[in-house]
Amino acid sequence: MNTDNPFFNNQNEVRVAVAHGQGPYQNTLTALQSVFLGSVRDKRVLLKPNAGRMARPGEGVTTHPEVVTAAIDAFQQAGADVAVGDSPITGVKALEALEATGITAVAQKRNCPILDMDRRRFVEMDIPDCRVLNKLKLCADVLEFDVIVSIPVMKMHMHTDVTLSVKNMKGCLWRRSKVQLHMLPPIEGSDEKPLNVAIADMASVLRPHLAIIDGTVGMEGLGPAAGQPKALDCVVVSADAFAADAVACRLMGTRAEDVPHLRMGAERQLGVIDLDRVKITPEHWRDWASDFVRPPQNLSIEFPNVTVRDNNSCSACQSTLLLFLKEYADKIFDYLPEQNRLDIAIGKGHTELPEKTLCLGNCTARFKDSNPYVPGCPPVASEILKKLTGRTTLDKE
Numbered sequence: 001m002n003t004d005n006p007f008f009n010n011q012n013e014v015r016v017a018v019a020h021g022q023g024p025y026q027n028t029l030t031a032l033q034s035v036f037l038g039s040v041r042d043k044r045v046l047l048k049p050n051a052g053r054m055a056r057p058g059e060g061v062t063t064h065p066e067v068v069t070a071a072i073d074a075f076q077q078a079g080a081d082v083a084v085g086d087s088p089i090t091g092v093k094a095l096e097a098l099e100a101t102g103i104t105a106v107a108q109k110r111n112c113p114i115l116d117m118d119r120r121r122f123v124e125m126d127i128p129d130c131r132v133l134n135k136l137k138l139c140a141d142v143l144e145f146d147v148i149v150s151i152p153v154m155k156m157h158m159h160t161d162v163t164l165s166v167k168n169m170k171g172c173l174w175r176r177s178k179v180q181l182h183m184l185p186p187i188e189g190s191d192e193k194p195l196n197v198a199i200a201d202m203a204s205v206l207r208p209h210l211a212i213i214d215g216t217v218g219m220e221g222l223g224p225a226a227g228q229p230k231a232l233d234c235v236v237v238s239a240d241a242f243a244a245d246a247v248a249c250r251l252m253g254t255r256a257e258d259v260p261h262l263r264m265g266a267e268r269q270l271g272v273i274d275l276d277r278v279k280i281t282p283e284h285w286r287d288w289a290s291d292f293v294r295p296p297q298n299l300s301i302e303f304p305n306v307t308v309r310d311n312n313s314c315s316a317c318q319s320t321l322l323l324f325l326k327e328y329a330d331k332i333f334d335y336l337p338e339q340n341r342l343d344i345a346i347g348k349g350h351t352e353l354p355e356k357t358l359c360l361g362n363c364t365a366r367f368k369d370s371n372p373y374v375p376g377c378p379p380v381a382s383e384i385l386k387k388l389t390g391r392t393t394l395d396k397e
Helices: 023-031 064-076 096-098 103-109 140-145 167-172 174-182 194-203 243-249 262-269 315-328 363-365 380-391
Strands: 014-020 044-049 079-087 112-116 123-127 135-138 147-151 154-158 161-163 208-220 228-238 280-283 308-310 341-347 358-360
Touching: 014 023, 014 096, 014 243, 023 064, 023 358, 044 064, 044 140, 044 167, 044 341, 064 079, 064 103, 064 208, 079 096, 079 228, 096 103, 096 112, 103 112, 103 308, 135 140, 147 167, 154 194, 161 167, 161 243, 167 174, 167 194, 174 194, 194 262, 228 243, 243 262, 243 280, 262 380, 308 315, 315 341, 315 358, 315 380, 358 363, 358 380
Parallel strands: 014 280, 044 079, 044 147, 079 112, 147 208, 154 208, 308 341, 341 358
Antiparallel strands: 014 228, 123 135, 154 161, 208 228
């Protein structure tokens, strides 16, 4: 995919546009002025935002609806047939997530179809010259569009450092097949995380034709869902997703060269991350940078009475657990009179665990006969609470 990119006017020049300070809608239109949209007349364009979780606008979790609104307006005015779609994380329904983030409402006003990309059976795609991931289960809708536009949020990520337009394409993978990228075995003779290598493998066959990175309100700290909102009021646009991500990284106070999946993708010549080779407008774009807090290394740091035993877990399980602990860690021991500490295990890498460790998620199922266990991928917070206390909610007082 992306072999004939209609937005590459000059194959020898990579361009990135940044817009700032005008709000999400106008920032998007301003940045899109750098791209000749006339090339998409009469073509089918899929806008792929980040709507993978249930979140409201402005929380830094999902794409701001006004960024999507501007993209719909721009592409419709250019004569394209536009639709918006996503495939969320396990346990979240696409249409519900798109509605929660406000995207459905703005799309319906513009007669723009909303797609649940999980509703149809997947199409299998081979990955030639892969390192760890030889096939993808791709949402069938993706192959029926001429142009794919990735519209992610600027976010830090607990496993991949950042999640931007390249990684956002993971939301084009069908249903639970996304989890496969988190569950790969270690790579013999390499210190690289298999997840990062898998994203680079994915990008070799699944790259967007255009990146529109939403920096209206991003997320710092424990992204992609449990961090803190970070207002930046900017939008980044490029036909080279890697270059767009590299500029976004600098705006966030990091470097693409230090983000493994971007570095490996650039080494495979999938895109450009060397900003000396990129024409970035306006020239003073660096003035708008603001350092994002990086993810913490250990979830248990905020919860001294809880030990989190995390061995090769995925971000879905980590986020669920962190949000659960933020909500209940200071209350839960009132319902556990015989305990003053709690051991919790997540991830598939455990070979042994202390007695009575609470095992969360399908990856810990091998311990379910000897330890308390909550299944799921990821498990549901109410079920974790029920396992510990026998209740699905706690009294507010």
